[in-house]
Each structure stands twice: as structure tokens, then as C-alpha cells.
Amino acid sequence: MKSLKRIGILTGGGDCPGLNAVIRSIAKPAMTHFGSTVIGIQDGFEGLVEGKMRELTPRDVGGIVNLGGTILGTSNKGDPFHFPVETPQGIEVLDYSEHAIRNYRDWQLDALIAIGGDGTMHIVDKFTDIGLNFIGVPKTIDNDLSATDVTFGFDSALTVATEAIDRLHTTGSAHHRVMVVEVMGRYAGWIALESGIAGGADVILIPEIPYDIEKVCSAIVARGRRGKRFSVIVVAEGALPKGGDRVVREPAGGKSVVERLGGVGDQISRELGGFLEMDIRVTVLGHLQRGGSPSTFDRCLGSRFGVKAVELIEMGAFGQMACLKGRHITSVPIEDAVRSLNLIDPAGEMVRHAEALGIMLGR
Numbered sequence: 001m002k003s004l005k006r007i008g009i010l011t012g013g014g015d016c017p018g019l020n021a022v023i024r025s026i027a028k029p030a031m032t033h034f035g036s037t038v039i040g041i042q043d044g045f046e047g048l049v050e051g052k053m054r055e056l057t058p059r060d061v062g063g064i065v066n067l068g069g070t071i072l073g074t075s076n077k078g079d080p081f082h083f084p085v086e087t088p089q090g091i092e093v094l095d096y097s098e099h100a101i102r103n104y105r106d107w108q109l110d111a112l113i114a115i116g117g118d119g120t121m122h123i124v125d126k127f128t129d130i131g132l133n134f135i136g137v138p139k140t141i142d143n144d145l146s147a148t149d150v151t152f153g154f155d156s157a158l159t160v161a162t163e164a165i166d167r168l169h170t171t172g173s174a175h176h177r178v179m180v181v182e183v184m185g186r187y188a189g190w191i192a193l194e195s196g197i198a199g200g201a202d203v204i205l206i207p208e209i210p211y212d213i214e215k216v217c218s219a220i221v222a223r224g225r226r227g228k229r230f231s232v233i234v235v236a237e238g239a240l241p242k243g244g245d246r247v248v249r250e251p252a253g254g255k256s257v258v259e260r261l262g263g264v265g266d267q268i269s270r271e272l273g274g275f276l277e278m279d280i281r282v283t284v285l286g287h288l289q290r291g292g293s294p295s296t297f298d299r300c301l302g303s304r305f306g307v308k309a310v311e312l313i314e315m316g317a318f319g320q321m322a323c324l325k326g327r328h329i330t331s332v333p334i335e336d337a338v339r340s341l342n343l344i345d346p347a348g349e350m351v352r353h354a355e356a357l358g359i360m361l362g363r
């Protein structure tokens with residue numbers, strides 16, 4: 001059995017509902033069964049580089065299973081291998097991994113559990129190669145990690161998006177409008193596709209199927225001929241037109257480490273406006289999809305991931321990421337987890353089912 005004396009936890013990248021459930025479910029068994037000291041690292045990897053940490057008490061982790069956000073804070077600017085540092089010449093991106101390694105050693109951590117998405121898992125992979133005892137726990141509303149059947153946070157985001165689509169339906173139908181709703185998901189269309197199916201959308205546009213705006217238009221006109229005087233279009237922020245580019249709100253490298261997407265809803269509204277007489281309105285759901293309480297599913301999945309992470313430390317199975325396969329929580333080597341993104345197969349079952357329901361997917 002490996003030493004569980006000092007366990008570090010950090011939450012990296014964008015937050016999502018369920019992070020606190022994971023923190024609690026790591027800390028509880030670690031403190032109760034193994035008498036471990038649990039160290040909360042603040043603001044993700046930034047905290048590991050800058051030495052921001054504190055010991056968590058049972059009180060810190062009590063009553064948080066239902067809370068959104070993360071009690072530890074997070075950051076998506078703190079990759080220790082590409083750390084933004086202010087110099088007299090401006091912001092320079094430097095390798096600060098030595099600082100992170102020094103803090104890990106100075107705090108005498110036996111293991112560190114990093115809860116995060118694709119970016120976080122890449123960092124975990126690098127530290128594992130260096131020889132630090134890291135465990136990964138997958139989170140993201142985007143559900144784009146391929147080594148787990150689903151990430152926690154996704155279900156909560158779907159709930160928000162589906163409720164929004166329901167609401168847009170009633171107002172869109174009352175005013176005979178085209179309602180465009182832009183959802184998150186980065187390069188994956190999972191939020192758009194699943195909330196669109198659940199909300200009875202008429203058109204769903206996802207990054208994996210570049211859209212043909214004339215065909216979208218024809219679908220709306222055809223609905224009109226059938227007496228349907230309104231339409232709901234769900235568009236993923238990463239959707240792009242056939243032969244065109246995706247809409248980037250802010251390129252990578254400025255304030256943001258990765259490119260920021262957003263604005264495709266407005267683009268579609270302009271494009272449709274060139275063909276249609278109907279009123280078109282755009283709603284961008286944005287960070288509403290990331291905020292608030294986790295769903296029942298995410299609380300449960302997050303809690304099970306946390307317990308699994310402690311078990312992995314106990315077994316000395318470092319360099320592993322907890323994951324869901326079928327109904328079981330298991331683990332995969334981190335390098336497998338970061339190999340590819342979980343994207344929708346345009347010829348796959350879910351797409352086929354959506355089309356069987358009469359939903360237009362832009363092609």
C-alpha cells in the first residue's frame with residue numbers, strides 16, 4: 001500500500017458543476033480511512049507554480065456536494081510548462097515546471113490529484129513522465145475527453161441548455177420567429193446535439209458536420225409550408241460553414257491561452273437574414289451552462305470519481321485517470337486519455353437518431 005500521508009488536490013481549467021463533489025469525495029475517505037493530510041492547491045496549476053496552498057479540514061469539505069464552482073478556485077492560464085510571466089518586455093511564456101516540482105517536493109506530497117479537462121490531462125501526463133505521482137479526474141461540460149464515456153459537468157450543462165430551448169420554443173412559437181441558441185462545447189457538438197434532441201430542436205449545427213446555410217434555410221421554409229411558423233436552431237459555438245472557418249472571439253496567445261470561440265449564432269442569424277423574411281433572434285447561453293448546482297448525475301459521478309482517485313493512490317497506480325466505462329468506474333493511463341478528443345461521429349448512431357426524428361443537421 002502506498003503512503004497516503006499527504007495528498008494534494010487541484011482543479012484546473014474552466015470550472016464546471018460537480019468539482020466540489022469530487023473534492024469532498026477525495027478528502028472524506030482520505031481523512032477518515034487513511035488519516036491523510038489533504039492539501040488544497042489554489043487556482044489550479046497556477047497555485048502549484050506560485051506556492052498557493054492550504055490544508056483542508058473536514059469543515060472545508062462538508063456541505064459542498066451541491067455547490068457549483070470550486071472551493072479551491074481554478075485558472076486556465078497556469079500551465080507550468082507554458083507559464084505567462086510579466087517581464088519588462090511584456091508577457092513572456094516560460095517553462096516554470098521547476099517551480100511546480102519544487103513546491104510539490106517542499107510540501108512533501110505523496111500524490112496529487114488534478115481534476116480537469118483535456119488541457120489539465122496533458123499537464124498531468126508531462127508531470128507523470130517526470131516522475132511525480134499524479135492522478136487525473138476528468139471534468140468538462142464539453143464531454144470531449146475520449147477515455148471516459150462521459151465527463152461530469154456535461155449533464156448539468158445539458159439541463160441548462162435544454163431548459164433554455166424549452167423556453168425559447170414558447171416565445172419563438174408565439175412570435176413566429178426563428179430562434180437561434182448558441183451553446184458551448186468548444187470543438188465538440190455534444191451539448192448542442194443532446195440538448196437539441198431533448199428540447200425538440202428543428203435544426204442542430206455541430207462542429208463535426210459543417211453546415212450548408214442554404215439547406216438550413218430550405219428546412220425552415222419547408223417547415224413553414226407545413227404550417228410551422230417558427231423554428232428553433234441550436235448551434236454549437238464551434239460549428240462552421242461548409243468550406244468556411246469557425247468564429248473565434250479571441251485568438252489564442254493574448255489574454256487567453258487557448259482560442260475563445262463565440263459568435264456563430266450571430267453569423268447564422270445574418271446569413272439566414274439574407275434569405276428569410278421571418279424575424280430571427282439569437283440567444284447565447286455562455287457561462288450559464290457552467291454555473292450553478294450540479295445535477296444529480298454529476299454529483300454522483302463526481303463523487304465516484306473522487307473515491308476512485310483515492311483508491312488509485314492506495315494502489316500506487318499513478319499516471320492514471322479515473323473514468324466511466326459502461327456503469328463502472330475504472331481508470332486508464334493518462335497518455336491514452338489525451339490521445340484524441342471525443343467528437344461526434346457524423347455517421348454515428350446519435351446523428352442517425354437525430355435525423356430519424358426529422359432534425360436537420362445542416363447537411
Ligand code: F6P
Pocket residue numbers: 014076117140141142184185186237260261290
Ligand atoms: O471547456 C469548457 C468551456 O466552457 C467551453 O465550452 C468554452 O469554449 C470555454 O470553456 C469558455 O472558456 P472561458 O471560461 O475561458 O470563457
